[in-house]
Amino acid sequence: AQSVAQPEDQVNVAEGNPLTVKCTYSVSGNPYLFWYVQYPNRGLQFLLKYITGDNLVKGSYGFEAEFNKSQTSFHLKKPSALVSDSALYFCAVRGVYGQNFVFGPGTRLSVLP
């Protein structure tokens, strides 16, 4: 069965510092991995995805994520955090065989000025 873990409920970081939001996954076969961001009372916005190829994926708003097959991880990163990055972040996985998307529990990121 597919699963996604985001071990941190909350991540706090100072503005201008690098940020990391962690994600690990379990899926049969090769994974398709996604990151989404959710602002209050809004739907989810797609940030980036990993399909195949380079392990470092670049996405919207300066975010990037690194796929690590041996650690089954797909951590979201940004070199310099902005206060406006404060939101709820979801990692999601889908297997190559077309299973449903499975979302992690979410991590709330707070960027402090």
Added chain:
Amino acid sequence: GAVVSQHPSWVICKSGTSVKIECRSLDFQATTMFWYRQFPKQSLMLMATSNEGSKATYEQGVEKDKFLINHASLTLSTLTVTSAHPEDSSFYICSATPGQGNNSPLHFGNGTRLTVT
């Protein structure tokens, strides 16, 4: 591109009434749409997969007679919460993907906040 529009953004209704939520793909056709429910400070729970021209596929534990889904066209799916009760109060979000491949991301509507009094 790949815009999903959801309406209404919020609704307050009395217990026992029914509420319809619409989900439209504005610039692409979607044979499949997904309906999620999100509780406060929790992740998304997939309720059902809406299939154009056929019956929806409901996840285990979701009452199909309570949450009626209709996908009458390639750009519109509706979720009707029938005989709503306060425990149905939640944030409902729809999504769809414009691509055919399994690696296409989901695109989400802005959600509907339902409050049942």
